[in-house]
Amino acid sequence: MIKLLKNLSFYKWSVAAVVLLVFIQTLADLFLPTLMADIIDNGVVTGDTSYIWKIGAVMLAISAFGVIASILASFYSAKAAMGLGRDLRRNVFNHVGTFTLQEFDEVGTASLITRTTNDITQVQQVVIMMLRMLISAPIMLAGGVIMAVSKDAQLSLVVVAAMPFLIGSILLILKKGMPLFQAVQQRLDRLNLVLRENLTGIRVIRAFNREAEEKKRMTKANRDLTDVSIQVNKVMAFMMPVMMLVMNLTVVAIIWFGGLRIDSGAMQIGDLMAFIQYVMQIMFALVMASMMFIMVPRAAVSARRINEVLGMQPTLQDDGTEKADREPGTLEFENVTFSYPGAEKPALSGISFAAKTGEITAIIGGTGAGKSTLVHLIPRFYDIASGTIRVNGVDIRHLPQEELRSKMGFVPQKTTLFSGTITDNIRFGKQDATQEEIEHAARIAQAEEFILHLKNGYESEVEQGGSNLSGGQKQRLSIARALIRKPDLYIFDDSFSALDFKTDARLRSALKKETKEATMLIVAQRVRTVVDADRIIVLEEGRIAGIGTHEELLRTNDVYREIVLSQLTEEEIA
Known part of the structure; x- marks a missing residue:
């Protein structure tokens, strides 16, 4: 994962902007409970309406400032993450282009497609979360602890007592869920393989009346993916209720002990309200961290699969x-x-x-x-x-x-044509070929006759894989594509x-x-x-x-x- 994240250096200014903006947003969030405590203690309790309006206006301004910072942080984090995804897809595609048939056979086409699409998407999503949460969660956690202690150090012991239960629960759940993430990606590879074989081999499947058997194979691959995904979500489903339970019990304890401290005159009502807000921010920081713990392991699996492809050295070297x-x-x-x-x-x-x-x-x-x-x-x-x-x-x-x-002019045993026009497919052999050269190559390949009978001639569209052409027509176009290279x-x-x-x-x-x-x-x-x-x-x-x-x-x-x-x-x- 770290190896892939090094590519973010190309977006260092966007990342720097995210860091600054998230820092500003987090400071704004941390400052608001103190202002709220001030309003309650010095405005609501005393009945000073003008003071309430004055501090309320400051709170609105700080909130608006935080919202703007949050929006801009989201924009720059998305820009960096999407740019990273684009670069990874380009790098994987270019690197796979250097593979020999041996490497293709080793990894498998279906797996390469999954790694270039789904796996890179997983990394993108985690990078967006990391750029936001990895910065804001520590600041909010540290800031929340400092501000809570400043309000009442003794009451902070309640939070300290609750932390081990929360952190222990998260780590236990993650330990159970980690092995399942690898299984999800493997089952997804298998589903893609079965789906690809069914789509590309549909003529053979129908010719041999194998639709029922292939449906069973697809159903099994789909069920296997569903089952392991449900297992993952069952494990992860425990995380949020456990955290909410700990958070709510912590708040109840704070209100109980805080009420006793207010009754003894050691604490004001506004400070208790602010203290609860800071505890919620501390807990929320831990929730964000736990979300990272959920996403990062799966993204780490995806990153490892991407690195496997990028790390494969072609057996043939110039x-x-x-x-x-x-x-x-x-x-x-x-x-x-x-x-x-x-x-x-x-x-x-x-x-x-x-x-x-x-x-x-x-x-x-x-x-x-x-x-x-x-x-x-x-x-x-x-x-x-x-x-x-x-x-x-x-x-x-x-x-x-x-x-x-x-x-060389190579015409393979299995004819491969590309979506586009007939001219595009013949010109594939020589990018700067003139129309005269294209027509000459088609004439030699005995393709001109059937091309001219098509509605749009040389500009007729070739569907994916040449599915709208006969086997002989596809072979003749492939031969023309080789001939045009001379x-x-x-x-x-x-x-x-x-x-x-x-x-x-x-x-x-x-x-x-x-x-x-x-x-x-x-x-x-x-x-x-x-x-x-x-x-x-x-x-x-x-x-x-x-x-x-x-x-x-x-x-x-x-x-x-x-x-x-x-x-x-x-x-x-x-």
């Missing part, structure tokens, strides 16, 4: 400043081995091949052979265990990640799977002409997509089972022949 321009358009794997964290065996072993400018290299293999894993290593989404990957003649570990990825290396990770054979053939023909000065790497399930490649790499269980052209592999490689026979008839093969 350790060089070389330029990938020695051999433009080349890709080379040299004895590359890679394992996922915690895996029993490597996902890829001893992978070696080379692709040159103007060539098409295709990768084919069964499910789980390691095709997507291989292409994810090229942009350094993961780091290899051993071996070397070179892009344009340079080891990718010696290249800045931005430099490396600027040389990179040295194109990577297509099973990016033609949703296209019909006619569109697939036209697209590959157009790509061959467009990418003469670049290297193309295609991952595919279809044999038809790879038959014309200059080089076909056959993967089986993370190893290369064969490399060659379609004709060569058909003659010499059993694994490739089996894949071909599973998709094509003898007549088509011939």
Whole structure:
């Protein structure tokens, strides 16, 4: 928590203003009971109406001054707290942007969303309270004690006797509640995970008639969060009644003993009234402190979760400043081995091949052979265990990640589009692209035809995730987004799977002409997509089972022949 609060240094003037204003407000609150005692003793008892009006006017002025100070303190505390929240969200977002897929897998998307939203909100709320209460509570407590003792030192012993009961009750309740705060955030993570899976996977859920089961899963996650939240509130619900009980019993005792002191002439009525007010302020200061004790532990849990994200160092670090321009358009794997964290065996072993400018290299293999894993290593989404990957003649570990990825046009297996227009989505690949470049890329990607049939053409809106487009249309837009970069290396990770054979053939023909000065790497399930490649790499269980052209592999490689026979008839093969 303290680590995050150091970020408030950027708002030091706002914090300083809050300190000053809260100090002024607290002094005003402490001064009012003394003026009230003065009115009672010297105005009400004596019947001096003019004195009542005079001191009453002073009390109104001091109250107004305190109200203004309170409003301004609230404004500046909110400004500092909201600014801190904004900065934390920006820092977390920017830092998460540097994560590899390994860190995303470790923390989880649902948890990252919770930490960026709910956890930071918890910290914001506590900072607002801290800026106000952490300053005013000690001043009010100390000031109230001093003023109460000044009115009657002996009667103050009643307050001293009540303090241990109040403080002990608060500490006991907090000890019971602290472990539950962590559980609340964990259950909230789980609820977000289930909700996210249901919303993003709604088509699959409906296709398999799993609505009832998913409702049960959501109900369970919701109930778990509700149950632990109720437990927290049950524990915390004891705090206010206990404090009110102690406060009221203390006031009763003060009135009892104060009445005896007034009867003996050792104390005036006004002083007793002021004394009660000061005791209430002392108790209120403790109530504010207890509220902090309620909020701070939960915020501390949230702060720890935020710090966990900010403290995570990406496993991939830029350790060089070389330029990938020695051999433009080349890709080379040299004895590359890679394992996922915690895996029993490597996902890829001893992978070696080379692709040159103007060539098409295709990768084919069964499910789980390691095709997507291989292409994810090229942009350094993961780091290899051993071996070397070179892009344009340079080891990718010696290249800045931005430099490396600027040389690539990557089309992932799972198509991702963003809300906005079709133009925005294609221009995502090149921010300064002209309309002519956008239309050219769409034409090569075989997307122009369906775009022009849309009501607003290139300015048609794409809904979140491209939900208003078909799978083939989304794939073609993703390909156009990669083409517009004109990179040295194109990577297509099973990016033609949703296209019909006619569109697939036209697209590959157009790509061959467009990418003469670049290297193309295609991952595919279809044999038809790879038959014309200059080089076909056959993967089986993370190893290369064969490399060659379609004709060569058909003659010499059993694994490739089996894949071909599973998709094509003898007549088509011939």
